[in-house]
Amino acid sequence: MALKINLKAGERLLIATSRLTVASEGYTTIIIEGDLPVMRESESITLEQAQTPRARIYYHMQQFYLSQSAEHMKIVQAISETLSDDERAEVQHVLNHVEAGSIFTALKAARKFAQF
Numbered sequence: 001m002a003l004k005i006n007l008k009a010g011e012r013l014l015i016a017t018s019r020l021t022v023a024s025e026g027y028t029t030i031i032i033e034g035d036l037p038v039m040r041e042s043e044s045i046t047l048e049q050a051q052t053p054r055a056r057i058y059y060h061m062q063q064f065y066l067s068q069s070a071e072h073m074k075i076v077q078a079i080s081e082t083l084s085d086d087e088r089a090e091v092q093h094v095l096n097h098v099e100a101g102s103i104f105t106a107l108k109a110a111r112k113f114a115q116f
Contacts, residue, residue, distance in 0.1 A: 003032045005040075012041035017067050037065050037103070045116070053079050057091060058114035064098075065107045073098065087113075 007013060007028050013020045016036045022028045032038055039062065050059035057076050064072035073095075080091040090113050097106035 003038060005030050005032065005038070014039045014041055014044060014066055037068075039066065039107075043111075052114075053083060054087075054114040055116075057094070058110045058116060061094065061107050061110035065103050 005013065007022045007030065009022055009025050009027075011022050013030075015032070015038050019041070020030075044062050045055060045059050047059055050056040057079050060072040060075045060079070063069065064076070076091065076095070080088050083091065094106050094109045094113060097103070097109055
């Protein structure tokens, strides 16, 4: 099934490890077919913006979603070990989605956990 996205001038879209920028004036509609992960840049954060453990977990979950690199999951696990028991339980909820193969759902749960 194709994904149809409307973007305004200058808006950026992350497609796996690549970035697409709308260079035209006004709105542009793009249709994406395939299985690559897609994320609006406005919904992402940079490593520099990830100043708290919660934000760093979200950053590494978004990087895992986009790149599928297991290294990011190791970092999430390491960060979660520094959290309180309640916070670790919330991170485990995120990781349960990953284990079930629902990476996008895990990303949404991580975003909620990070309070963005």
